Amino acid sequence: MASHWTLGCDAVEPRALAAFWATALGYVEEAGYDFPDGASIVDPDGRGPAIGFLRVPEGKSAKNRMHIDIRVAGEGPWDMEKRERMIRAKVAELVAAGAAAVREEADGDVLGHVVMHDPEGNEFCVA
Template sequence: MATHWTLGCDAVDPRRLAAFWALALGYVAEPGYDFPDGASIIDPAGRGPAIGFLRVPEPKTAKNRMHVDIRVAGEPPWDMTERERLIRAKVGELVVAGATAVREELEDDGVLGHVVMHDPEGNEFCVA
């Protein structure tokens, strides 16, 4: 049996970052978690890990050693046209929510592989 775990994240503004990631991942605020210096989100279906955000005084200063990959197209095999449409739609939604699109990464055949992004506090993640 797998061990239950929570992804812990530092944040200057935990509530804002939790709201962004809840939108990005389809998560919801964790019921009963109401602390001024933190926020927590959960998978409403109970499959994914909880993600906690704790206030820290310093902003992010270096590249993430780990990051989240959001897989909007699911698992292969893919209809590549539909996969690209899903990726671009999610990128647009997340830009409106405060993310920044950094660059597109193409596969060897020129097909969109993923988009590298920054969340509202500059943490790297990818949409694939």
């Protein structure tokens, strides 16, 4: 049986970063979590892990060693035109929520994923 787990993240502004990731992932604020220097979000369907954000004094200084990839297109096989439209729509939504698109990765004419930064500069991908 798999273990329940939480992804822990450092943040300068934990509540703001948690709000961004709740939007990005369709998560909600964890009920009853009341730590003044942190925030926690959970999958409302109870399937995905919780994600906790704790305030740290230092800012981000290097590339993430681990990051979240948002898979809007789900599992293959894919209609590649539809998949690209889904990726681009999610990227636009996340840019409006405070993220930055960094670059697109493609295999020839086929969009693979878009590398992005969240509001605190953490890398993640939309595929």
